[in-house]
Amino acid sequence: MTTTTPQESILDLATYLPETRVPADYFVQYAEDDALIDNVMFRAPEFRHHAADGETSADMMVTAAHVLTDRHGDDFFDDVDAVLTHSQLPEVPIRGCGGEVAHRLGLRPSTVLDVHNGGCVAFIHLIDLAGALLRANGGRRALIALAQNSAAQIFTQEQVRGKAQAAIPGDGAAVAVLTAETDSGSPILGLSCHSYGQYSGDMTGVTEPPRKYWEAGTGQLHIGFTEAKIAKVLARGNRMVPEAAIEVADSVGIAPADLDWLVTNQPNRIFLRNWREALELPEERHPDTFDECGNMFAVGIPVTLDTAISDGRIREGDVVMMAAFAHAGDFAGAAALRWAGRR
Incomplete structure (x- = not known):
C-alpha cells in the first residue's frame, strides 16, 4: 500500500x-x-x-x-x-x-x-x-x-x-x-494505491488449443473469462473503487458526496452505475466516454478527464476524484486533483 x-x-x-x-x-x-x-x-x-x-x-x-x-x-x-x-x-x-x-x-x-x-x-x-x-x-x-x-x-x-x-x-x-x-498547475491533493497480489493470477490470456503466449501455434490469444471469474471481478471491482476513493477523500477532508467530479476507469455500464451510487453522486457528476470509446483500460481516466475539461464541464477550482481497479482486482487506486485550468 x-x-x-x-x-x-x-x-x-x-x-x-x-x-x-x-x-x-x-x-x-x-x-x-x-x-x-x-x-x-x-x-x-x-x-x-x-x-x-x-x-x-x-x-x-x-x-x-x-x-x-x-x-x-x-x-x-x-x-x-x-x-x-x-x-x-x-x-x-x-x-x-x-x-x-x-x-x-x-x-x-x-x-x-x-x-x-x-x-x-x-x-x-x-x-x-x-x-x-x-x-x-x-x-x-x-x-x-x-x-x-x-x-x-x-x-x-x-x-x-x-x-x-x-x-x-x-x-x-x-x-x-x-x-x-x-x-503552478493543478495540484494532486491526495493519492493512494493498493496491491492485492492474491488476485494477480485470476485474469489470464488463453488460446485454443492451449499454449504459452510466446510459443508458435494456431490459437489466437484472448482473455480467459468464465462465469465464476466474472462474478469475482464484479464483486471486487464494486468494492475496491469506492473504497479507494473514500480513503483519499477522507485524507483530504472532503466528503465523497461533496466531490465535484468522479472519473473512473470504465469496464462496463454496471460498474459505472454501482460506483457512483456507492459514493452517493448523481450521474451528471460522473462523466464517462464508454459509449464513444469503450473500455480503454489505462487510458479511460485521462480520456474522460480531458473530454470533460475540454467541453467545459470541469472548471477551474473543481475537485476531481480519479479512481480505478485493475485486471481481476490485483491493484486499485485513487487520486484527488484540484483543476486549475489550462494556462
Missing part, C-alpha cells in the same frame, strides 16, 4: 483517439454462440476507436504529446527529467516504448521507466511513481504517457472477434506533464 500527500501538480494533459471509429454492428456480424454473450460485463458500447494497422503505442503517445506542444509551445518538454510509459500491449518483447517516445520528442531525461503492471489504474500509478522520482532526484518535470493498443490487435483477430469480450475495448493514448513546482 502507498498512501501519500503529494507535492506535485499536473501542468496539462492531452489525449489521442485513432481515426477509425468502429460501430457495434462490426462485431454483430461475427458474433458466435458465446455462453457469456448475455453477461453484464459484455454489454457493448455504441462505438470504439481502433488503431490503424501498424500504428504503435509510441505513435499514439507521440501524437498526443504533440497536442501539448501545439498548445503550449515547443519548449514545453524542455525541463522533463523523467519519462514514464504504460502500454496495454507492449509491441516489442521485454522492453517498453519509453526510450523511443523520449527520443522522438527530442528529450534527454535522466530516467526512463516502462511500467506494465498498473492496468486500468496506470494513470494514477504513474502519477505516484513520477512524483516519487521527482522528489527523490530533485527533478522539475515528468512526462507520463499511456496507450491502449490491444483493441485492434487482439480483439479483431478472426478467432476472437466473435466472442462477447471483443466488442468492449477501444484504443487510444494519453499524456500528462507532472511538475514538482507547487505554485
Whole structure:
C-alpha cells in the first residue's frame, strides 16, 4: 500500500483517439454462440476507436504529446527529467516504448521507466511513481504517457472477434506533464494505491488449443473469462473503487458526496452505475466516454478527464476524484486533483 500527500501538480494533459471509429454492428456480424454473450460485463458500447494497422503505442503517445506542444509551445518538454510509459500491449518483447517516445520528442531525461503492471489504474500509478522520482532526484518535470493498443490487435483477430469480450475495448493514448513546482498547475491533493497480489493470477490470456503466449501455434490469444471469474471481478471491482476513493477523500477532508467530479476507469455500464451510487453522486457528476470509446483500460481516466475539461464541464477550482481497479482486482487506486485550468 502507498498512501501519500503529494507535492506535485499536473501542468496539462492531452489525449489521442485513432481515426477509425468502429460501430457495434462490426462485431454483430461475427458474433458466435458465446455462453457469456448475455453477461453484464459484455454489454457493448455504441462505438470504439481502433488503431490503424501498424500504428504503435509510441505513435499514439507521440501524437498526443504533440497536442501539448501545439498548445503550449515547443519548449514545453524542455525541463522533463523523467519519462514514464504504460502500454496495454507492449509491441516489442521485454522492453517498453519509453526510450523511443523520449527520443522522438527530442528529450534527454535522466530516467526512463516502462511500467506494465498498473492496468486500468496506470494513470494514477504513474502519477505516484513520477512524483516519487521527482522528489527523490530533485527533478522539475515528468512526462507520463499511456496507450491502449490491444483493441485492434487482439480483439479483431478472426478467432476472437466473435466472442462477447471483443466488442468492449477501444484504443487510444494519453499524456500528462507532472511538475514538482507547487505554485503552478493543478495540484494532486491526495493519492493512494493498493496491491492485492492474491488476485494477480485470476485474469489470464488463453488460446485454443492451449499454449504459452510466446510459443508458435494456431490459437489466437484472448482473455480467459468464465462465469465464476466474472462474478469475482464484479464483486471486487464494486468494492475496491469506492473504497479507494473514500480513503483519499477522507485524507483530504472532503466528503465523497461533496466531490465535484468522479472519473473512473470504465469496464462496463454496471460498474459505472454501482460506483457512483456507492459514493452517493448523481450521474451528471460522473462523466464517462464508454459509449464513444469503450473500455480503454489505462487510458479511460485521462480520456474522460480531458473530454470533460475540454467541453467545459470541469472548471477551474473543481475537485476531481480519479479512481480505478485493475485486471481481476490485483491493484486499485485513487487520486484527488484540484483543476486549475489550462494556462
